[in-house]
Amino acid sequence: MSADLITGPTVVATEATTREEHRPIPPSLVTAAWLIARKDMVVELRTRTALLAALALSLLSIVIFNFAWDPTAVAALDLAPGLLWVIFTFSGLLGLHRAFGVEQADRAMDALLGAPIPRTAIYAGKALGNLALVLLVQLVSIPAALVVYNLEIARVILPLGGIALLAGIGLVAVGTLFGAMTTSTRASELLLPVLALPFFVPVVTAAAQATARLMGGRPVNETIGWLKLLAAYDIIFVVACAFAYTVIADE
Amino acid sequence: MNPSSTTSRPTRTIDGLLLAGLFAVAGAVTRAIWFTPVEARQGLAQKIFYIHVPSAFIALYIAFGLLAVSSGLYLWLRDPRLDRMAESAAEVGLVYMSVVLLTGPIWGKTVWGTWWTWDARLTLTLFLWFIVLGLLLLRQSIEERTMRARYSAVLGLLAALLVPFIHLSVYLFRTLHPRPIVLKPSAPSLPGSMLTTLLISFAAFLLLFIGLVRTRYRYATSRDELLAAEGTE
Amino acid sequence: MALVEAAALTRAFGNRRAVDRIDLAIAGGECLALFGPNGAGKTTLLRLLAGLLRPTAGQARVDGVALPGGAAARAVVGLISHQTMLYPALTALENVEFAARLHGVPNATAAARGALGRLAIADRADTPVRALSRGMQQRVTVARALVHSPRVLLLDEPFTGLDDAGSSTLAETLAELAREGAALLLVTHDVREGLALATHVAVMRRGSIALHEPRIASGEPDAFVRRYREIVSA
Numbered sequence: 001m002s003a004d005l006i007t008g009p010t011v012v013a014t015e016a017t018t019r020e021e022h023r024p025i026p027p028s029l030v031t032a033a034w035l036i037a038r039k040d041m042v043v044e045l046r047t048r049t050a051l052l053a054a055l056a057l058s059l060l061s062i063v064i065f066n067f068a069w070d071p072t073a074v075a076a077l078d079l080a081p082g083l084l085w086v087i088f089t090f091s092g093l094l095g096l097h098r099a100f101g102v103e104q105a106d107r108a109m110d111a112l113l114g115a116p117i118p119r120t121a122i123y124a125g126k127a128l129g130n131l132a133l134v135l136l137v138q139l140v141s142i143p144a145a146l147v148v149y150n151l152e153i154a155r156v157i158l159p160l161g162g163i164a165l166l167a168g169i170g171l172v173a174v175g176t177l178f179g180a181m182t183t184s185t186r187a188s189e190l191l192l193p194v195l196a197l198p199f200f201v202p203v204v205t206a207a208a209q210a211t212a213r214l215m216g217g218r219p220v221n222e223t224i225g226w227l228k229l230l231a232a233y234d235i236i237f238v239v240a241c242a243f244a245y246t247v248i249a250d251e
Numbered sequence: 252m253n254p255s256s257t258t259s260r261p262t263r264t265i266d267g268l269l270l271a272g273l274f275a276v277a278g279a280v281t282r283a284i285w286f287t288p289v290e291a292r293q294g295l296a297q298k299i300f301y302i303h304v305p306s307a308f309i310a311l312y313i314a315f316g317l318l319a320v321s322s323g324l325y326l327w328l329r330d331p332r333l334d335r336m337a338e339s340a341a342e343v344g345l346v347y348m349s350v351v352l353l354t355g356p357i358w359g360k361t362v363w364g365t366w367w368t369w370d371a372r373l374t375l376t377l378f379l380w381f382i383v384l385g386l387l388l389l390r391q392s393i394e395e396r397t398m399r400a401r402y403s404a405v406l407g408l409l410a411a412l413l414v415p416f417i418h419l420s421v422y423l424f425r426t427l428h429p430r431p432i433v434l435k436p437s438a439p440s441l442p443g444s445m446l447t448t449l450l451i452s453f454a455a456f457l458l459l460f461i462g463l464v465r466t467r468y469r470y471a472t473s474r475d476e477l478l479a480a481e482g483t484e
Numbered sequence: 485m486a487l488v489e490a491a492a493l494t495r496a497f498g499n500r501r502a503v504d505r506i507d508l509a510i511a512g513g514e515c516l517a518l519f520g521p522n523g524a525g526k527t528t529l530l531r532l533l534a535g536l537l538r539p540t541a542g543q544a545r546v547d548g549v550a551l552p553g554g555a556a557a558r559a560v561v562g563l564i565s566h567q568t569m570l571y572p573a574l575t576a577l578e579n580v581e582f583a584a585r586l587h588g589v590p591n592a593t594a595a596a597r598g599a600l601g602r603l604a605i606a607d608r609a610d611t612p613v614r615a616l617s618r619g620m621q622q623r624v625t626v627a628r629a630l631v632h633s634p635r636v637l638l639l640d641e642p643f644t645g646l647d648d649a650g651s652s653t654l655a656e657t658l659a660e661l662a663r664e665g666a667a668l669l670l671v672t673h674d675v676r677e678g679l680a681l682a683t684h685v686a687v688m689r690r691g692s693i694a695l696h697e698p699r700i701a702s703g704e705p706d707a708f709v710r711r712y713r714e715i716v717s718a
Contacts, residue, residue: 024559024587024588024589024590024632025588026555026559026586026587026588027585027586027588032586035582035585035586039571039574039582042573042574042578043571043573043574046573046574046612047573102571105572106567106568106569106570106571106572107565107566107567107568107569108569108570108571110531110534110536110563110565110567110569111563111569111583111586111628112586113535113536114534114535114536114558114561114563115558115583115586115587116555116556116558116559116586116587116588117555117586118554118555174409177409181389181402181405181406182389184393184398185389185392185393185402186392186393187392188392191385191388191389191392194381194384194385194388195385195388195389195406197381198378198381198382198385198413199382199409199413201378201417201420202413202416202417202419202420205420205424206420206423209423209424225423226423229416229419229420229423232416233416236412236416237409237412240408240409240412241409244405244408244409247326247401247404247405248401248402248405250401250538250552251398251536251537251538395497395498396497396498397497397498478498478499479498479499
């Protein structure tokens with residue numbers, strides 16, 4: 001066999017040129033991001049670790065808080081919005097850590113980084129998968145909380161979905177980047193909340209305040225400032241973190 | 252690399268500037284306590300201002316500014332000296348922020364009647380304290396030098412981006428919440444001798460800051476040189 | 485023109501030079517077997533050529549594209565490293581298909597099935613990787629690395645965990661790829677497997693190339709092992 005190989009190089013040129021036509025065309029940023037997000041969702045649906053853990057934590061917290069405060073002293077309307085957003089933030093952290101943990105286990109990350117796709121596609125794909133997870137948790141927990149705390153549902157559910165989406169994007173943009181940063185460090189699961197929570201403060205504040213005004217039936221112009229804050233945060237941190245990821249991934 | 256060929260000066264145990272800064276701060280505090288009149292309404296508690304205000308200004312604007320700028324420049328130039336500067340600014344800045352967060356409530360309790368208030372600057376200091384603490388923890392958990400520098404620089408820059416958002420959310424938050432009645436003694440309205448003391452105090456704390464950062468930076472340099480000498484056999 | 489070229493290629497971690505001014509050229513159809521003790525910098529060299537690490541100094545080209553050349557350079561490289569680089573929750577086919585799609589291979593499913601067939605593991609295509617033995621996983625790993633018909637193959641201990649049948653299937657596949665014009669860089673501790681495939685042989689020591697010669701000059705495996713030990717302990 002080795003005798004064949006030594007004479008190998010002489011026949012190369014013709015072989016290589018005929019291959020040129022079949023050369024694959026690497027996917028675009030959007031396609032690659034979607035491929036990665038879809039792959040993550042399939043993995044998540046098979047293992048269900050992060051989703052179920054985040055859901056369980058979220059629902060459990062809603063129940064526990066119900067017993068931790070005295071409903072005769074404090075109205076649910078005053079407490080629920082803040083609680084909900086604190087709960088989402090903490091349950092979201094469970095999923096954020098997992099996104100890059102999946103890649104780290106058998107160094108599948110090397111295959112992603114070695115693929116002919118832009119680094120930003122990896123960030124976008126991971127963020128998209130995380131967003132799906134966070135929104136899914138909210139989709140279950142928000143109605144659950146509204147029911148358990150006996151709050152008005154029909155009137156607020158749609159605008160509340162809008163706030164959840166705006167806040168979810170902000171949380172995931174920053175959380176995905178920090179997830180990527182901490183998976184390659186020691187004590188990653190401890191470090192992620194410490195790094196991410198201060199960055200979540202404006203999002204949680206804005207989302208909770210907007211939710212409170214919405215549920216309290218306040219005029220829309222009281223909410224608009226908070227929504228603008230959320231939108232501005234989303235735009236700035238999606239762009240900044242996508243760029244930051246290329247710096248992080250570049251070893 | 253031969254260790255003896257490096258250009259570092261022999262490490263002095265005590266930095267001159269640091270010593271000067273320490274004496275200056277001691278002097279400024281002495282002047283503030285014994286040689287400055289007691290403020291009529293706030294009483295002795297007002298003396299805290301001579302420590303609190305300079306520390307807050309230096310922590311928020313100079314230390315954090317230095318951290319953000321050296322982080323940004325590092326990502327551009329990839330010079331390890333900029334990383335050491337960011338490291339030093341973060342650590343000394345954390346000390347100054349801690350002073351702010353400790354002295355603030357002591358004054359607040361006596362004058363406002365409450366330990367804590369979600370005032371914009373106080374809140375900002377608190378969150379920057381958390382972020383800088385996180386940054387130092389992140390640095391600690393990464394072995395490889397260039398990776399540590401890159402990650403830390405990214406976090407330093409993102410923190411700078413976050414500042415306006417924290418400011419804005421505190422501002423929006425307050426417009427609809429009652430605030431504690433604030434006696435805000437703005438510096439220019441202070442009587443002459445108090446203003447002089449405040450300025451002297453500011454200069455002293457700045458000198459101490461420079462001394463501390465310089466010492467910390469030199470330590471980082473020697474540490475990196477030592478690691479380099481060990482790493483290359 | 486060589487498919488893989490390196491000139492004074494250097495990569496430092498902190499101040500330690502894991503790869504120190506390496507010159508290298510591998511033409512299509514050639515297979516360079518790279519030996520060396522642990523920590524010699526072999527893996528770092530592979531990661532540099534795969535575009536996963538940025539060189540500290542020097543140049544490298546893969547298929548004419550200077551590294552780190554972004555997507556264009558990565559498109560022609562297939563990488564096998566110590567770890568499987570697979571997702572345990574996905575099936576063998578899903579893993580390979582995912583790699584094919586990321587490389588933009590037309591008709592990804594068929595290509596993935598083809599690659600699994602080539603490694604004689606087509607019958608386990610729908611088994612989750614988690615449920616496969618280490619040797620079977622290694623076959624999937626190789627299929628994943630080959631699915632986009634890379635012109636440059638960087639192989640870090642590809643025979644890990646393979647039984648005799650698996651080893652010979654892999655060796656045949658690699659020889660076939662070389663005949664088709666691919667350039668192979670094979671890092672291994674198995675001198676016999678390495679020499680059997682090689683057209684050239686190199687030894688790395690403390691980040692540098694200590695020996696580089698055509699396969700013919702290396703002689704029999706036993707003789708080569710004696711020389712290798714001398715070089716490494718020098």
